[in-house]
Amino acid sequence: MTSRQRTAAAATGPSPSSDDGWIRAARQGDTVAFNHLVLTYQELAFNVALRLVGDPDTAADVTQDAFLSAYRHLDQFKGGSFRSWLLRIVTNASYDVLRSRQHRTRESLDVMVAETAFDVADPGELPETVTLRRELAEKIEEGLATLPLDQRAVLVLYDLHGLSYDEVSQTLGINLGTVKSRLSRARGRLRDFLMQYQELWKG
Amino acid sequence: MSEPVFVEGTGHVHEVLSDYLNGDLSDAQREAVQAHLQSCAACRRDLDSLRLTVSLVRQLPLAPVPRSFAISVPERRRHAWLPWLRLSTGALAAVFVALLAVRLILPAALVEPGPPAPAGAAAGYAASRPAAPTVVAPAAVARPAAAPATGTPAAQTSAGVAAAGSVTGSASVASGREAAVRPSNAVPMRAAAAAARPPEVGATTPGAQPAPSPGLGAAATPSLPTSGTQSRPASAPTVSARVAVPRAAASLPAWLTAVQVAVGALVVASLALLVWSSRRL
Numbered sequence: 384m385t386s387r388q389r390t391a392a393a394a395t396g397p398s399p400s401s402d403d404g405w406i407r408a409a410r411q412g413d414t415v416a417f418n419h420l421v422l423t424y425q426e427l428a429f430n431v432a433l434r435l436v437g438d439p440d441t442a443a444d445v446t447q448d449a450f451l452s453a454y455r456h457l458d459q460f461k462g463g464s465f466r467s468w469l470l471r472i473v474t475n476a477s478y479d480v481l482r483s484r485q486h487r488t489r490e491s492l493d494v495m496v497a498e499t500a501f502d503v504a505d506p507g508e509l510p511e512t513v514t515l516r517r518e519l520a521e522k523i524e525e526g527l528a529t530l531p532l533d534q535r536a537v538l539v540l541y542d543l544h545g546l547s548y549d550e551v552s553q554t555l556g557i558n559l560g561t562v563k564s565r566l567s568r569a570r571g572r573l574r575d576f577l578m579q580y581q582e583l584w585k586g
Numbered sequence: 587m588s589e590p591v592f593v594e595g596t597g598h599v600h601e602v603l604s605d606y607l608n609g610d611l612s613d614a615q616r617e618a619v620q621a622h623l624q625s626c627a628a629c630r631r632d633l634d635s636l637r638l639t640v641s642l643v644r645q646l647p648l649a650p651v652p653r654s655f656a657i658s659v660p661e662r663r664r665h666a667w668l669p670w671l672r673l674s675t676g677a678l679a680a681v682f683v684a685l686l687a688v689r690l691i692l693p694a695a696l697v698e699p700g701p702p703a704p705a706g707a708a709a710g711y712a713a714s715r716p717a718a719p720t721v722v723a724p725a726a727v728a729r730p731a732a733a734p735a736t737g738t739p740a741a742q743t744s745a746g747v748a749a750a751g752s753v754t755g756s757a758s759v760a761s762g763r764e765a766a767v768r769p770s771n772a773v774p775m776r777a778a779a780a781a782a783r784p785p786e787v788g789a790t791t792p793g794a795q796p797a798p799s800p801g802l803g804a805a806a807t808p809s810l811p812t813s814g815t816q817s818r819p820a821s822a823p824t825v826s827a828r829v830a831v832p833r834a835a836a837s838l839p840a841w842l843t844a845v846q847v848a849v850g851a852l853v854v855a856s857l858a859l860l861v862w863s864s865r866r867l
């Protein structure tokens with residue numbers, strides 16, 4: 384991982400308390416205040432949508448719709464983690480898109496994140512390392528895409544974006560036990576997939 | 587939780603390694619796992635690969651946002667067409683009122699020349715004549731029934747279609763018909779005519795709902811520009827509406843009423859749209 388890249392785990396946003404002011408103003412209809420929240424969470428929202436739906440264009444549509452919906456239904460946010468509340472809208476919108484699509488084969492769900500998330504090489508990095516890293520990232524994304532949706536969602540939220548059990552539970556509307564079991568299965572499954580490409584990570 | 591970490595007597599800890607990595611196990615359970623790992627290579631490999639997988643996932647780079655997802659005020663977009671809607675609704679309403687005025691004035695203007703009509707309508711009248719007597723009775727009966735319902739657009743429309751639809755033709759037919767049935771049906775027809783009239787009058791003067799009685803004729807008569815049996819285009823509408831009498835020379839008023847109905851419908855639809863949009867904003 385280069386120092387220039389931000390890992391997905393870093394896209395968690397600021398502490399909940401700093402959102403309160405913006406949320407209060409946005410509730411009155413202040414779109415400028417709401418757009419502060421958009422600025423804070425759009426990277427996270429987009430990435431979660433991207434991991435769930437697979438392609439960047441659909442993910443962008445889902446993200447935009449989710450923010451518009453969040454603005455319109457701000458009165459339904461009763462406090463707590465705004466991030467969880469927002470991501471709930473994002474994941475639900477993603478599920479809706481996937482459900483309405485004709486079932487696509489896993490192959491076509493090849494996530495193009497590896498291409499969109501261009502890696503910027505550190506000055507001292509060897510070209511071979513960059514290639515290897517990109518290939519590895521592609522394989523991980525490929526593996527993520529093979530996971531069943533409910534397992535993928537938990538893995539993306541907990542391991543990829545570092546949300547707490549509580550937030551994952553709130554976002555997906557499932558209890559703690561379900562979070563843990565889905566996480567366990569997702570990790571094992573991804574691990575099994577990656578085992579085929581051990582040479583990529585042995586280096 | 588205090589359940590044993592070894593699953594189904596296999597003696598291995600695969601199932602709990604994820605929790606173990608997360609630090610979710612109790613002290614006792616964690617120690618049990620660690621003790622097992624020391625002697626079990628398979629579970630150690632399992633743990634290592636799981637740990638590596640998780641760290642690889644955590645190192646995945648973020649995809650940059652393709653664009654800003656800031657929202658623009660949705661309401662402004664709606665407001666863009668709102669003034670146009672208000673303007674067109676007002677214009678349509680004005681057209682509707684103008685058409686209504688035309689429809690009210692036209693019968694009076696056309697009735698003056700009266701006489702030529704009967705001759706011209708002879709052909710059409712002849713066709714309707716056999717049906718006229720039987721028709722008038724139900725018309726007379728239907729009129730009182732229709733009278734209470736004058737408030738409805740349907741009644742107004744039928745009255746409107748009647749009066750405006752074929753002023754010339756209906757006037758001629760009316761006069762012709764009246765001539766034929768006058769002896770026996772003069773009173774009911776007049777009542778019918780009077781009853782038919784108020785619905786129209788009611789359109790412009792709300793509240794003037796007719797009661798089905800001869801007294802209606804007296805009440806309605808003053809409002810008619812020319813009284814007299816010859817000037818009962820309204821009664822013709824009743825019959826023509828019921829019998830679908832071919833309107834001989836009724837070209838202008840026919841489509842005039844149709845246009846007015848269409849404009850009226852558009853006004854209603856525009857108003858509904860305005861109300862809906864104001865609720866949504």
